Amino acid sequence: MHIAGLFAFVAVALPWPMSVLRALPEARQIWVSESVAQLSEVSDQHRPWHFYAPQWLLMALPWTPILIWGVVLRARKRRSLRPWFPLLWFVVTVVFFSFVDMKKNAYLLPAAPALVMLTGQALATTLAWLRRERFAKGAWGLVLAMGLIGAAWAAATFGFALRIYSFIGAGAAVLAIVAAAQPLLVARRVRVNAWQWIWWQAVAYVVVLCVYASVWHAGKENARSPRLAGNTAAAIANATNGKVRLPEGLPHVGVYVPTHLVCPPEETARVIIIENGTPPPEPSMAGERWSEEGVPGPWRVWRLVPRPASNP
Numbered sequence: 001m002h003i004a005g006l007f008a009f010v011a012v013a014l015p016w017p018m019s020v021l022r023a024l025p026e027a028r029q030i031w032v033s034e035s036v037a038q039l040s041e042v043s044d045q046h047r048p049w050h051f052y053a054p055q056w057l058l059m060a061l062p063w064t065p066i067l068i069w070g071v072v073l074r075a076r077k078r079r080s081l082r083p084w085f086p087l088l089w090f091v092v093t094v095v096f097f098s099f100v101d102m103k104k105n106a107y108l109l110p111a112a113p114a115l116v117m118l119t120g121q122a123l124a125t126t127l128a129w130l131r132r133e134r135f136a137k138g139a140w141g142l143v144l145a146m147g148l149i150g151a152a153w154a155a156a157t158f159g160f161a162l163r164i165y166s167f168i169g170a171g172a173a174v175l176a177i178v179a180a181a182q183p184l185l186v187a188r189r190v191r192v193n194a195w196q197w198i199w200w201q202a203v204a205y206v207v208v209l210c211v212y213a214s215v216w217h218a219g220k221e222n223a224r225s226p227r228l229a230g231n232t233a234a235a236i237a238n239a240t241n242g243k244v245r246l247p248e249g250l251p252h253v254g255v256y257v258p259t260h261l262v263c264p265p266e267e268t269a270r271v272i273i274i275e276n277g278t279p280p281p282e283p284s285m286a287g288e289r290w291s292e293e294g295v296p297g298p299w300r301v302w303r304l305v306p307r308p309a310s311n312p
Contacts, residue, residue, distance in 0.1 A: 024254050047103035052094045055105055056115065062149045062205050063119050069142055070122020073129055086117035123198070130194040146201055154208045161215040226273070229299035230256025233271045236293070236303050237261045242270025253299075272302045 020027050060067045093111035097103065126142070133139035233244045234257050243263030246254050253273055254262060263269040272280050272290075280290055280302050293301040 023259055026254065047101075049098050051103045052098050052105075052108065055108065056090070056094075059105060059108065059112070059115055060119060062146070062153065063123070065142060065145045065149070066126050067119045067122045069129075070125045071118070073122075073125045083121050086114040086121070089114035090118065127194045127198060130197070143197065150201070150204050150208055153212065157208065157212045157215060161211075225297070226253040226299050227256050228297060229253070229273050229295045229301050232293055232295050232301045233257060233273050233303075234261055236271050236301070240270055240303070242304075243267060244271045244273065245269030247273055247275055270304050274300045274302065276300065 017031075057064050090111045093108065093114070097107050100107065130139050130143070230253055236242070237244050237257075238261070244257050244261050245263045246257065257273075274280065275298055279292070283290065283304055287307050288304045289307045290302045291305040293303060295301050
């Protein structure tokens with residue numbers, strides 16, 4: 001089964017890097033600099049070796065309380081070695097990436113499946129405990145903690161949406177608050193079972209997550225993305241039969257510029273993409289100058305235009 005899984009993984013994953021390298025050979029540079037090179041280089045985003053130790057609490061959100069309690073219950077009453085497999089997988093991955101100087105939670109993506117398995121095991125153990133306790137005492141406390149996480153998450157999303165957007169734009173966040181509170185109401189019913197509650201809680205989390213991603217991450221990531229600059233430069237190059245010069249050391253910008261519009265090193269570019277507001281050097285042609293195109297975010301697009309004639 002492991003061999004079959006390996007072949008399935010290669011069949012699903014390999015076409016993507018092959019397609020990228022065929023369309024953009026420079027992508028190999030950023031893959032190397034963002035992976036293998038990080039093992040030996042000292043980064044300006046240095047983190048201590050123990051940075052990842054508490055990060056599993058954040059990575060497991062919003063299921064962190066269930067993960068903690070489920071692991072405790074399983075450790076007390078189970079002696080099987082099978083549940084230790086995902087724990088070993090997670091620990092080995094965290095230890096390996098702790099040797100990399102620059103640390104981000106996103107680098108722990110290879111450990112995410114193991115964390116999902118750990119959470120699933122903890123959830124199954126916790127549901128059995130909830131059925132036994134009938135949402136009383138400690139069981140109700142755990143359910144309350146899970147509900148408060150969703151409610152606080154939804155309330156914070158509403159506050160951010162209200163501050164950044166308009167009141168109408170924050171209406172979806174209101175629905176998220178209602179959805180987050182619903183599992184608490186379900187759990188207080190007389191004849192509710194653990195499976196009913198967990199389904200309500202899972203749906204509530206999905207609703208809050210979707211709203212949160214739409215009002216927070218979308219705007220944040222779009223502001224950093226070179227997509228607008230790449231599309232603007234490509235449109236100008238297509239209209240003027242020119243070529244685009246990409247920023248040095250940033251080949252990922254080229255994802256948004258067709259390869260036939262990328263200027264070879266030996267030719268003169270008619271359009272240049274720069275990551276800051278510094279204008280490019282003066283053009284070699286005396287009758288031309290660089291004109292900046294308005295693009296939101298940190299990226300700038302400059303194109304060659306005729307220099308206006310001076311008055312006699």
